[in-house]
Amino acid sequence: MSDLSAFPITKKWPAKNPDVIQLYSLATPNGVKVAIALEELGLPYEVHRVDFGANEQKSPEFVSLNPNGRIPAIIDPDGPGGRPIGLFESGAILLYLAEKTGRLIPADPAARYETIAWVMFQMGGIGPMFGQFGHFHKFAADKVADNPYPVERYRDEARRLLSVLEGRLKDREWIMGEEHTIADITTYPWVRGADVFYGGREALGYKDFPAVMAWLERCLARPAAVKGLAVPADP
Structure with missing residues (x-):
């Protein structure tokens, strides 16, 4: 033991x-x-x-x-x-x-580093920007009711990041093509979360990103996603 x-x-x-x-x-x-x-x-x-x-x-x-x-x-x-x-x-x-x-990561060195780059894209971009958007859009909405700048700033940056992801996923099943990797796993909980946790689907215009939405559905349909998204369970 x-x-x-x-x-x-x-x-x-x-x-x-x-x-x-x-x-x-x-x-x-x-x-x-x-x-x-x-x-x-x-x-x-x-x-x-x-x-x-x-x-x-x-x-x-x-x-x-x-x-x-x-x-x-x-x-x-x-x-x-x-x-x-x-x-x-x-x-x-x-x-x-x-x-x-x-x-969950390619064996080929070039593809491996490309996967890591997309992980960093989420860590340095999607996570922080979506999080700030959610904070001002939902949790601090009363504090910025007379100042739309914070919501607009992070909304616009979140949409820009979604457009980058949209371009990557056009004609691709997963971020790295045919292989589901940690690049997908690190990213889709945030795309889901901006809707589920922050109620931001309409504000972020998810309908404008059809490739991202189709990819998100594929991700969420995976058995590991169904289980992992409920961990840890509510008390």
């Missing part, structure tokens, strides 16, 4: 099965990425719900694993060299899981 006692987070969220990947998360656009990847890869894992309402992501135990105090984070008891490893940042975790298994 693996010994995870070196990770203080396991004192707050004890591992029932320390021999499997420990996932610390919530069902947000960033959080579900890792659960979806784990489901796609068929890797056994144990999920621990991090309660934002109780500010658990800022607890000393959680911050000991992710100093930035954000979900998701993982501990893999079977890390490099057979030693446990703790990781945070969803993009880094997806890349780690893909390289660990040799799946």
Whole structure:
């Protein structure tokens, strides 16, 4: 049995099965990425719900694993060299899981780096911009009722990013063509989330991006998506 006692987070969220990947998360656009990847890869894992309402992501135990105090984070008891490893940042975790298994990322070096580029596109563009749009469109709408600039700024940038994705997906099944990869997994929870979490479908004009919408439907129809999007379950 693996010994995870070196990770203080396991004192707050004890591992029932320390021999499997420990996932610390919530069902947000960033959080579900890792659960979806784990489901796609068929890797056994144990999920621990991090309660934002109780500010658990800022607890000393959680911050000991992710100093930035954000979900998701993982501990893999079977890390490099057979030693446990703790990781945070969803993009880094997806890349780690893909390289660990040799799946969800192309073997060809050029295609591999292209996949990573599209992961970075989401991490540096779609995630932050969609998140800011959602904040001002839904959660801070009352604070900017007399100032449309924040909503318009992030709406317009989100639409620009969707147009980039639209161009990429025209005549493609997946972002990398015929292969479903971590580039898809890191991106579609945010495209879904801008609608489901932020109610932004109309404001962002999703109807203007038919290739993106068709791709999103294909992504959401995958069994791993159906399971992963519900992880962790509501209490």
